[in-house]
Amino acid sequence: MNCRRTFIKQAGIAAAAGLVLPSFACVKSSKAVGLQLYSLRDFLPKDPRGVIAKVAAAGYKEVETYGYSAKDGFWGLDPKSFKNLLIENGLTAPSGHYGIDRYIQDGNEEELKAFIAAASAIGSEYVTVPYLGDNLRQNADDYKKVAAKLNTAGALCNASGLKIAYHNHDFELKPWGDTTGLEIMLKETDPKLVDFEMDIYWILRSGKDPVQLFNAYPGRFTMWHVKDMDKANNEKNIEVGSGGIDFKTIFKNAKKAGLKHAIMEQENFDMEPYASIKQSQEYIKTELL
Incomplete structure (x- = not known):
């Protein structure tokens, strides 16, 4: 272009x-560049206001939350206070990670409804499922049950103007016959109700190709976790653009995937964390989006 x-x-x-x-x-x-706040998990609980201000100063326009609970809110801030903090710093939170294992296990919707209320209060678009406990994914049928629960959760989210999304690690790519857990969920969920947040790093750690998934399931991966892989140690993260992942080729397929939000995440740092997240933000904005 x-x-x-x-x-x-x-x-x-x-x-x-x-x-x-x-x-x-x-x-x-x-497109704005987002940050998964889990990247700064060592700092947020101690000083959420200071951390959010530094995230904005690093150039981010969006954040993705994690760890919300009805008891503690967002690191001690209730949803209204957190929303005001975001506004003060020119940020939005289009997505948040909310663990719904209990709902998937027993179908009790009370906690899920509390998460939906919190996400609505801070102006989010997505309630995103970050993980599945081992006991919920023992076989292919388990993934079909998860997909059914995601459809129901998606309908509840939809009633509040939200959508549910599922974030992968690598275990969803374990083969079950001629398919995988991720493919089962993609096929068994209603695209009108359920989106997916592709963690590109974990897809590649599993040995799969993100672009092949975009081709097979166009429009389903509306959010991406943009997390780079150290060239010498694939278990380690590094600043985006400094590692071994060919993000430029992957981002050429953004439209096919349905990308709406590119969210940087880094789980370990060799440099000062705020300098690191700023470097990644600048690379994503100038080289990829």
Whole structure:
């Protein structure tokens, strides 16, 4: 894409028509870069206000929450207070990670409804399932049961103007006959109710190709975790653009995947964490989006 050429062409058309051209932004930089706040889990509980301010200062426009509970809220802040904190720092939280193992296990919707209420209160679009306990994924039939529960949860979310999403690790790519847990969930869930958040790092750790999944299930992966892999140690994260993942090729398929939110995550740091997240944000914004 040649943004400058497009701008000049549009400017010429506008001038010829005597129109005032609105501010022009290339598609490449139209999406905000998000941060999964779990990256800063060592700091958030002690100083949520200071951490959120530093995240904004690092250039992020979106955050993804984790760890909410009805008792402690978002690191001691109730949803309204947390929403105000985000607004003060020019941030939004389109997604949050909420563990729903208990709902999947017994079908009790009370905790799930509390999560939906919290997500709604902070202006989120998604209630995202971050993990499945071992006892919930022992065979292919278990994944079908999970998919059915996700559909029901998706209907509950939809009633509040939200959508449910599922975030993968690598265990969902374990084969069950000629399929995998992730493919079972993709096939058994209603696309109108359930989206997926692809953790690109974990897909590659499992030996699978993200682009093949985009081709097989177009439009289903509306969020991505953008987390790079150290070239020498695939169990280690490193700043985006410094590792072994070819993000440029993957991002060429963003439209096919249905990407709406690119969310950086890093689980370990060799440099000062705020310098690290700033470096990753700048790379994603300038080189990938």
